Structure formats: C-alpha cells, structure tokens
Amino acid sequence: MTDQATLDKLNAGFKRLQDSKECHSLLKKYLTQDVFDKLKSRKTAMGATLLDVIQSGVENLDSGCGVYAPDAESYKTFGELFDPIIEDYHGGFKPTDKHPPCDFGDxxxxxxxxxxxxxxxxxxxxxxxxxxxxxxxxxxxxxxxxxxxxxxxxxxxxxxxxxxxxxxxxxxxxxxxxxxxxxxxxxxxxxxxxxxxxxxxxxxxxxxxxxxxxxxxxxxxxxxxxxxxxxxxxxxxxxxxxxxxxxxxxxxxxxxxxxxxxxxxxxxxxxxxxxxxxxxxxxxxxxxxxxxxxxxxxxxxxxxxxxxxxxxxxxxxxxxxxxxxxxxxxxxxxxxxxxxxxxxxxxxxxxxxxxx
Structure with missing residues (x-):
C-alpha cells in the first residue's frame, strides 16, 4: 500500500490538475476521479506509485502528455491511465491491440x-x-x-x-x-x-x-x-x-x-x-x-x-x-x-x- 505522505501529495496534485483551466494534457483528460481512486494505492514490485507516474504532469500543467512510466510494470499496474493515453496519442492503438514483433525488413x-x-x-x-x-x-x-x-x-x-x-x-x-x-x-x-x-x-x-x-x-x-x-x-x-x-x-x-x-x-x-x-x-x-x-x-x-x-x-x-x-x-x-x-x-x- 502507498504511504500516507504519498497519498497526501497525490490528493494535492490531483486537485491542482482538476482546478487548472489552462491544462490540456492527456493526463488531465484521462485521470478521472474514478481512475484516480482506483490507482492511488497501487504500487509496482519495484515500489513505483501513481505519484511517480503523474508528478511531472502535475508540476508542469503545460505538458502535452504529462505521464512517465517509472518502471516496465507500471504500464500494467496503472493500465487504466496508460491505456487510454496510449490509444489517444498513438492514433487508436486500443487496449485489445497487439504491437507486431520486431521486424527491420529488407x-x-x-x-x-x-x-x-x-x-x-x-x-x-x-x-x-x-x-x-x-x-x-x-x-x-x-x-x-x-x-x-x-x-x-x-x-x-x-x-x-x-x-x-x-x-x-x-x-x-x-x-x-x-x-x-x-x-x-x-x-x-x-x-x-x-x-x-x-x-x-x-x-x-x-x-x-x-x-x-x-x-x-x-x-x-x-x-x-x-x-x-x-x-x-x-x-x-x-x-x-x-x-x-x-x-x-x-x-x-x-x-x-x-x-x-x-x-x-x-x-x-x-x-x-x-x-x-x-x-x-x-x-x-x-x-x-x-x-x-x-x-x-x-x-x-x-x-x-x-x-x-x-x-x-x-x-x-x-x-x-x-x-x-x-x-x-x-x-x-x-x-x-x-x-x-x-x-x-x-x-x-x-x-x-x-x-x-
């Protein structure tokens, strides 16, 4: 579970994001109250929290994207946030889609x-x-x-x-x-x-x-x-x-x-x-x-x-x-x-x- 100090920072950051009229990031678009409540207590095996994912976008309200993955597992652990952002940015790459294997071709x-x-x-x-x-x-x-x-x-x-x-x-x-x-x-x-x-x-x-x-x-x-x-x-x-x-x-x-x-x-x-x-x-x-x-x-x-x-x-x-x-x-x-x-x-x- 995420500790209280991290939760306090998360709540303050989420409020800042919601209150901003100038922010148009993908983070703001897809971090709804429902998604926030689901993810705020989660942690990856390496100890990454939702705060690690969103802190750049919360601090820089002019971000275009606003999220980073602190480790590989974050893409699954915080999938409810990453999946719609990926779909939006990559032109409709849905959660059910699969990227093809590496092929450099001829x-x-x-x-x-x-x-x-x-x-x-x-x-x-x-x-x-x-x-x-x-x-x-x-x-x-x-x-x-x-x-x-x-x-x-x-x-x-x-x-x-x-x-x-x-x-x-x-x-x-x-x-x-x-x-x-x-x-x-x-x-x-x-x-x-x-x-x-x-x-x-x-x-x-x-x-x-x-x-x-x-x-x-x-x-x-x-x-x-x-x-x-x-x-x-x-x-x-x-x-x-x-x-x-x-x-x-x-x-x-x-x-x-x-x-x-x-x-x-x-x-x-x-x-x-x-x-x-x-x-x-x-x-x-x-x-x-x-x-x-x-x-x-x-x-x-x-x-x-x-x-x-x-x-x-x-x-x-x-x-x-x-x-x-x-x-x-x-x-x-x-x-x-x-x-x-x-x-x-x-x-x-x-x-x-x-x-x-």
Whole structure:
C-alpha cells in the first residue's frame, strides 16, 4: 500500500490538475476521479506509485502528455491511465491491440530520397531502448546507473568497422571535449523541467555518457531520458545507408544486453509517447514552395502519416525554411513499415514540390 505522505501529495496534485483551466494534457483528460481512486494505492514490485507516474504532469500543467512510466510494470499496474493515453496519442492503438514483433525488413527496399541533394539537408533515424531487469529513471539507484553504464560500455567497445568509436562519460568530462560535443549537437544537457519534475535526473551526471563512431554518423546516449537512445545520421538523403547502420548497431548491442519488451506494447521506454518500434526517422528538408503555407505543408504531410516540426524539433520554428519531417506512427506497425512510411511520404512531398 502507498504511504500516507504519498497519498497526501497525490490528493494535492490531483486537485491542482482538476482546478487548472489552462491544462490540456492527456493526463488531465484521462485521470478521472474514478481512475484516480482506483490507482492511488497501487504500487509496482519495484515500489513505483501513481505519484511517480503523474508528478511531472502535475508540476508542469503545460505538458502535452504529462505521464512517465517509472518502471516496465507500471504500464500494467496503472493500465487504466496508460491505456487510454496510449490509444489517444498513438492514433487508436486500443487496449485489445497487439504491437507486431520486431521486424527491420529488407534494408535494400530503402533508397536515397534525394540523390540530387536539392531538398534534403540531412537524415536521421533513432530509437530508444531500455535494459531488461532495470527500472526507469525515477526508481534507479546510483549503483544501478553505474552498473548499466559499465555493461553498455563493455559492449560498445566491441563495435568494429564503421561503428567503431569512443565513449565519453559525463562524469569528469573536460571542458574541451564537452564544448566539441555541444558544437557537434551531440551532447544532451541536464534534463529539462519535465524530466526534472519526473525525478529523472537524480545522481546527475553519474552513469551518463555519450558514444560516437569516428565518422560521427552514429551516436548513442546512455541514461539520458531513456537507458539508451541509439541514433544514426548523416548529411543528405541516403536512408538505406543510415537505417542499415542503425539496424546493425541495435542487433550488435542486443547480443549481450537484452532489452525490455512487452508482447502487447513492443519496446518499453520511460515515456508512453515512445513505445512500440520507438523509431523516429526524420529529414531536415527545404520545400520552399510547399512550405510557403505551413498549414498546407502540414495537411499534405498528414496524408502520409508524417509530422512537421521546426528545425530544432518540437515547439520550434523553421530556420531558413528548413523543416524537420518524420514518421508519426510508432505503434501497431513494424520498424520496416515505420521507416518506409517516412521514405514514401518524403518522396511524395519532393514530387509535389517539383510540380509546383
């Protein structure tokens, strides 16, 4: 059972959420009195409570989602809250639906989406992974952060060929290295306020680090928002090469480090917006004619299940006419299908731009 101090905080947080006229988060939408009463006393085997799930959304009333999973079990223990949020965010992925098994498909089906280098500036494919048997950020101990980093580091050291590179722990990082990684847009900063409020930044910078290959076309964040953020990227539009590199890396890490996976939800991560394939394939692209009207651009992109964001991602504006366009769907389809949706949509957008 949840202790009284936690219950008091939960009751105060729930009241704050209900009283707010400005809050439009998925948390507020689905945490009804009935659901709250059902869940407020529950605890997972690792000790996570409803407070761990909702504290970020209660503190930051401008959250879009407002919930995080403190451990893998939370998705079931607090299912009455997570299920409708997942269904809403992931476009109708119902509690009775099942995410398909992992399938990267045939890499040779992918192409260079812009061989003439006229529109696409760079391409990036990333995914999130959690290490099986460990909770997510709010429930991790300092010793676990270190232990996870050691396990991952040992496997990274076995990368060969184009994936071979160096690991940089945040602890004790010198200013020069730090500045270089910031200049390369590789280094993540200490958590934003949403992560801070979710208790995701404890023991910072212990157990955190970044790996990149020598060519700086592959990198991995260790223990930032997720246990692992795996990223493959390069200039231009050669999606086949970029996705191929990501798949090779993921398979190599998995040989020694099992990932947290659920038969229904796919790969499990800290945030319910990033489940299933956890894949976001994106391009930085200039489409001056189509983007002359951002609403039109978003409308056309929407037809191909693509999401349009500003140059620096969510909640940002376009700089110099450059947009970040990515696949929107991450659940209910395979990794291959998610990346293929991005590829097919971008090819169509370029075709439309050329015809204008």
């Amino acid at each position: 890499i040779n089906q992918f192409v260079n989406v812009d061989p003439e280098n006229k529109y696409v500036i760079s391409t990036r494919v990333r995914c999130g992974r959690s290490l099986q048997g460990y909770p997510f950020n709010p429930c991790l101990t300092e010793a676990q952060y270190k232990e996870m980093q050691d396990k991952v580091k040992a496997q990274l050291a076995t990368f060969e060929g184009e994936l071979k590179g160096s690991y940089f722990p945040l602890t004790g990082m010198d200013k020069k290295t730090q500045q270089q990684l910031i200049d390369d847009h590789f280094l993540f900063k200490e958590g934003d306020r949403f992560l801070q409020a979710a208790n995701a930044c404890r023991y910072w910078p212990t157990g955190r680090g970044i790996y990149h290959n020598d060519a700086k076309t592959f990198l991995m964040w260790v223990n930032e928002e997720d246990h692992l953020r795996i990223i493959s990227m390069q200039k231009g539009g050669d999606l086949k090469q970029i996705f191929g590199r990501l798949v090779k890396a993921v398979k190599h890490i998995e040989q020694k480090i099992p990932f947290s996976h659920d038969d229904r939800l796919g790969f499990l991560t800290f945030c319910p917006t990033n489940l299933g394939t956890t894949i976001r394939a994106s391009v930085h692209i200039k489409l001056p004619k189509l983007a002359a009207d951002r609403k039109k651009l978003e409308e056309v992109a929407g037809k191909y299940n693509l999401q349009v964001r500003g140059t620096a991602g969510e909640h940002t504006e376009s700089v110099g006419g450059v947009y970040d366009i990515s696949n929107k769907r991450r659940m209910g389809l395979t990794e291959y299908q998610a990346v293929k949706e991005m590829q097919d949509g971008i090819l169509e957008l370029i075709k439309i731009e050329k015809s204008m």
